[in-house]
Amino acid sequence: MKNEKYYITTAIAYTSGKPHIGNSYEIVLADSIARFKRKQGYDVFFQTGTDEHGQKIELKAEEAGITPKEFVDDVAGQIKDICDCLNTSYDKFMRTTNPEHEKQVQKMFKKFYDQGDIYKGAYEGMYCTPCESFWTEAQLVDGKCPDCGREVKPAKEEAYFFKMSKYADQLIDYINTHPEFIQPVSRKNEMMNNFLLPGLQDLCVSRTSFKWGIPVDFDDKHVVYVWLDALTNYITGIGFDADGNHSDQYKKFWPADLHLIGKDIVRFHTIYWPIFLMALGEPLPKQVFGHPWLLAGSGKMSKSLGNVLYADDLAKFFGVDAVRYFMIHEMPFENDGAITWDLMTERINSDLANVLGNLVNRTISMSNKYFGGVVENKNVNEAVDDDLKAVVTGTYKKVCAKMDELRVADSITEIFNLFKRCNKYIDETEPWAIAKDEAKKDRLATVLYNLTESIAIGASLLEAYLPETADRIVKQLNTELRSFDDIEKFGLYPSGTKVVEKPEILFARLDINDVLAEADRIAAIQKAEAGVVEEEAKEENVIDIEPKVEITYDDFAKLQFQVGEIIACEEVKKSKKLLCSQVKIGSQTKQIVSGIKLHYSAEEMVGKKVMVLVNLKPATLAGIVSEGMLLCAEDADGNLALVTPEKEMPAGAEIC
RNA sequence: GGCGAGAUGGCUCAACUGGCUAGAGCAUCCGGUUCAUACCCGGAAGGUUGAGGGUUCAAGUCCCCCUCUCGCUACCA
Numbered sequence: 001m002k003n004e005k006y007y008i009t010t011a012i013a014y015t016s017g018k019p020h021i022g023n024s025y026e027i028v029l030a031d032s033i034a035r036f037k038r039k040q041g042y043d044v045f046f047q048t049g050t051d052e053h054g055q056k057i058e059l060k061a062e063e064a065g066i067t068p069k070e071f072v073d074d075v076a077g078q079i080k081d082i083c084d085c086l087n088t089s090y091d092k093f094m095r096t097t098n099p100e101h102e103k104q105v106q107k108m109f110k111k112f113y114d115q116g117d118i119y120k121g122a123y124e125g126m127y128c129t130p131c132e133s134f135w136t137e138a139q140l141v142d143g144k145c146p147d148c149g150r151e152v153k154p155a156k157e158e159a160y161f162f163k164m165s166k167y168a169d170q171l172i173d174y175i176n177t178h179p180e181f182i183q184p185v186s187r188k189n190e191m192m193n194n195f196l197l198p199g200l201q202d203l204c205v206s207r208t209s210f211k212w213g214i215p216v217d218f219d220d221k222h223v224v225y226v227w228l229d230a231l232t233n234y235i236t237g238i239g240f241d242a243d244g245n246h247s248d249q250y251k252k253f254w255p256a257d258l259h260l261i262g263k264d265i266v267r268f269h270t271i272y273w274p275i276f277l278m279a280l281g282e283p284l285p286k287q288v289f290g291h292p293w294l295l296a297g298s299g300k301m302s303k304s305l306g307n308v309l310y311a312d313d314l315a316k317f318f319g320v321d322a323v324r325y326f327m328i329h330e331m332p333f334e335n336d337g338a339i340t341w342d343l344m345t346e347r348i349n350s351d352l353a354n355v356l357g358n359l360v361n362r363t364i365s366m367s368n369k370y371f372g373g374v375v376e377n378k379n380v381n382e383a384v385d386d387d388l389k390a391v392v393t394g395t396y397k398k399v400c401a402k403m404d405e406l407r408v409a410d411s412i413t414e415i416f417n418l419f420k421r422c423n424k425y426i427d428e429t430e431p432w433a434i435a436k437d438e439a440k441k442d443r444l445a446t447v448l449y450n451l452t453e454s455i456a457i458g459a460s461l462l463e464a465y466l467p468e469t470a471d472r473i474v475k476q477l478n479t480e481l482r483s484f485d486d487i488e489k490f491g492l493y494p495s496g497t498k499v500v501e502k503p504e505i506l507f508a509r510l511d512i513n514d515v516l517a518e519a520d521r522i523a524a525i526q527k528a529e530a531g532v533v534e535e536e537a538k539e540e541n542v543i544d545i546e547p548k549v550e551i552t553y554d555d556f557a558k559l560q561f562q563v564g565e566i567i568a569c570e571e572v573k574k575s576k577k578l579l580c581s582q583v584k585i586g587s588q589t590k591q592i593v594s595g596i597k598l599h600y601s602a603e604e605m606v607g608k609k610v611m612v613l614v615n616l617k618p619a620t621l622a623g624i625v626s627e628g629m630l631l632c633a634e635d636a637d638g639n640l641a642l643v644t645p646e647k648e649m650p651a652g653a654e655i656c
Numbered sequence: 657g658g659c660g661a662g663a664u665g666g667c668u669c670a671a672c673u674g675g676c677u678a679g680a681g682c683a684u685c686c687g688g689u690u691c692a693u694a695c696c697c698g699g700a701a702g703g704u705u706g707a708g709g710g711u712u713c714a715a716g717u718c719c720c721c722c723u724c725u726c727g728c729u730a731c732c733a
Contacts, residue, residue: 186661190728193659198729263727335662335669335726350682353693362692369691413681420696427697432690509693576657577732595732616733629733640732 006042007253008034009234011261011269012049012094015075016056021339024082024311025294025327030260031088032328032408035464038089039484040400045253047237048083049094050076051230053223058212068212072097085312087320087467094237096214096229105229106217107242108280109160109205113218117166117279118205120219121159160206160222167275168200174274174284183289183406187266195271203272231273234259235282242280256285258406266290289406292336294327306523306530309339317518321466322348322507328412328465341519345510352507356419360473362426363451364503370435370444375477377449377495378442384428385450389490391421392454396487399461412465418458422451452477453493460487469506476500561655562586563645564612564630569605571597572624580624581605583612586652590614593626599640611643611655 010030013019027048034046052072061071072095080093094101112118175181175188175196182188206222207213213223232240234256239247246254261269269288277284296309314323326347330337367375395418402411425447434444459473460482474481478497486492564583572578577595579602592612613629620626632640645653 186727189660194729267728330668338668346682349693354695358693358695360692362695364692366691423696424698426691427689430689430691435691503692505693507693509695572731576730593731593733597732613733619733621731621733626733 004042005253005257006034006037006044007238007256008037008044008046008258008260009256010048011259011265012051012096012230012233013079014054014056015050015052015072015079016054016060017075018078018310019082020296021309021311021314021327022294022296024086026260026262026291027083027088027090028086028324028327029291029408031086031090032324032412032465033258033260033403033406035089035467036403039464041484043252045092045238045249046090047092047094047234048088048090049092049233049237050079050096051226051233052076052095052097053213053229054226055207055210055212058210061212069097082311085315085320086324089467092237094233096233098236101233101236102214104236104240104242105214105224105232108232108276109216109224109228110218111242112162112276112279113160115279117163118160119163121161121204159204159208160216160219161202162205162228162275162279164200164202164272164275167278168196170278171200171271171274172196175270178286180287181284182266182270183287187263187270187290191267191270195267200271227268227272228276231268231276234273234285235277240282255283257287259285259288261288261290263290263292294330294337294339296339306526308526313522314344317515318344318348318510319507321469322352324466325352325412329409341515342512345512345515348507349509351416353509355416355423356469357506359419359422360455360476360506361503363422363448363455364476364499366431367448367452367499368501370431371448373498373501375449375452375493375495375497375499376445377453377491377493378445380443380446382429382443384425385446388421388425388450388454392418392457393488393490395457395461396484408465412462415458415461415465418454418461422454422458425451425454449493449495452499453490456493457482457487457490460484472504472506476504558615559613560615561631562612562614563609563649563651563653563655564590564592564614564628565651566605566608566610569602571602572621578621578624579605580626581630583610583628583630584651585612585614585628590627591625592628592630593621593624594630594632596630596632596640596642600642608642609644609649609651611645 008030010026013023030046030048034044038044050072057072058068061068064071076095083090083093096102109118172192175192179185179188182191203225205225205228206216207225208221208223211223213226214229216222216224235250235254238253239250240254241247241250259269266288269290274284296307311323318326322344326339326344329347329351330339330343364373367373395414398414399411402408402414429447431444431447434440434447456474456477456479459470459477462473463470463481470481477493477499479493482492562585564585566581567584567589568582570580572580572593577597578593579597579600580591580593583590583592590612611631613631616627616629618625618627631643633643634640645655
């Protein structure tokens with residue numbers, strides 16, 4: 001038994017809605033690791049939870065006509081239900097609306113401010129309106145926007161910034177001297193090359209544009225930036241105190257041994273989070289693993305398509321451990337995995353039903369058929385037994401090696417190799433043939449004992465991944481799950497034990513037609529729900545944007561809008577998003593570059609009459625001069641629609 | 657555009673610093689078996705390792721070039 005501690009966390013789930021299967025998989029992965037470590041003798045603390053602040057939630061709550069707190073209470077409940085329905089063994093479910101957490105975040109923010117890590121941004125001359133970006137003094141190039149090189153203006157709003165640059169060198173050094181810190185290593189390179197080496201920019205850590213967040217206690221116009229709020233859950237959840245009065249739990253468990261997160265938020269966990277910790281004077285987490293995603297077959301999940309997969313639906317239909325098995329098995333280390341009803345069916349049938357379920361079933365059946373269910377070791381050994389025993393007792397080491405590398409999918413495959421070896425052993429020994437010879441009765445008993453013992457060991461290895469199944473197996477064998485201390489010893493199954501009379505089907509084989517019928521049923525329900533939602537949404541399909549300052553008519557009159565006809569258009573080859581159009585405005589033609597390639601093809605642009613801002617100062621984009629701006633409407637998802645006159649108008653007509 | 661990763665049998669992937677007929681699982685076909693959930697065991701077929709060129713006794717592995725895919729990032733007048 002080891003006496004070391006092991007602190008593992010998942011990312012906390014954002015409470016903007018019920019998470020689909022792709023978001024639920026992380027908790028199962030973490031759970032397998034946590035259970036495995038516990039079984040290895042580590043003192044494990046496993047924390048998960050919810051991230052409950054932010055503008056999106058504020059808006060969703062408003063739409064639903066309830067308070068943000070009511071909204072997140074509901075969603076956090078759903079998320080916790082999913083964690084529970086997947087049988088995950090978290091020790092703490094942390095919510096960022098927890099009052100103690102909120103208090104600590106405020107204290108940390110104040111501490112950072114007091115020690116000069118956070119400063120109030122002075123906006124004069126620092127906001128580049130066209131770029132919609134805030135810049136700090138250090139970032140300005142000759143006092144101008146470092147992006148477009150134009151004048152920056154005083155902004156109306158103030159914000160607090162965190163001096164990331166102060167800690168950047170220290171972080172670079174840490175990452176370089178701790179190669180295991182960021183996993184997989186490809187992520188490490190991305191962080192270094194894109195953020196750290198080019199020079200880390202200071203981060204804006206407060207917002208004034210919405211209210212649903214933790215207020216900055218010494219300046220309550222501001223709420224704390226959601227990431228600063230969210231990331232700190234890893235320490236506040238175990239009793240960190242900004243004044244240094246940490247709980248014993250914190251002293252014991254921090255730093256975390258593993259932050260398990262999705263690959264999309266690696267940046268926050270490997271750059272900002274370590275820097276916040278440095279500023280607090282706390283040690284950094286030992287490892288951050290940005291796992292890939294489990295994607296639903298081809299394309300996006302959407303309710304209107306009826307193809308959203310939810311962990312609880314799947315667990316209800318396939319069983320909890322079948323879903324766990326699929327997630328763990330299919331979850332690759334570096335590339336995204338796929339989940340579909342077909343793939344689920346295939347995995348369950350071939351691995352769980354055929355290999356494992358059938359093995360347990362046939363073994364128990366034989367014990368009952370030949371020995372009335374009593375499994376006895378008569379020690380009549382043959383050479384063929386040796387390899388079986390070697391494989392069975394050697395599996396633990398292989399599984400450990402894979403787990404140490406966080407290759408959880410590979411580790412469960414090792415366990416199934418053990419079961420496959422058992423099936424082969426049955427074929428090699430042919431118990432039904434031995435049974436015909438009364439003189440070989442003791443040999444037959446030994447064979448069945450070896451099988452039963454092998455299964456008991458296999459089930460014990462499986463416990464961390466499929467706890468319920470492991471339990472069901474040993475119950476049928478009338479024994480108990482074995483500790484890892486005894487997992488490499490063959491022969492501990494008590495000789496003379498009587499197994500159950502009638503073996504239970506662990507995993508029934510699935511008929512693909514039944515499965516697809518279930519998929520259709522769920523799809524129909526989702527579509528129906530989506531239909532209702534869509535109709536409601538139609539009436540309410542509006543977007544609120546950040547209000548800008550009031551302008552005078554004179555301000556407006558400075559803008560020259562005209563109808564332009566696109567007479568030619570081509571893609572800007574070097575860019576993913578830019579189209580270059582020749583726009584006829586009256587008798588002249590202007591060249592305008594627009595970031596709309598993802599929404600319009602060059603061909604379909606030609607002939608359109610669009611609204612153009614004509615007197616905008618020319619700028620160079622991707623090396624091409626742009627002499628104006630095509631106006632578009634943009635929805636919440638970033639979809640663009642060109643604005644065109646609703647009646648036929650000549651090119652050059654003024655818009656006023 | 658910048659940086660990075662990758663392209664291997666129908667599918668998913670493997671092959672450490674170049675080294676014996678390029679491996680495994682699933683799917684397919686054939687055979688065996690009957691204790692068992694039409695299951696299990698064995699075997700076979702299937703790859704000029706994205707294209708082309710080069711280095712070497714030897715290249716999936718190294719170099720050059722081309723095509724394509726993906727990730728992060730920038731651009732979005």
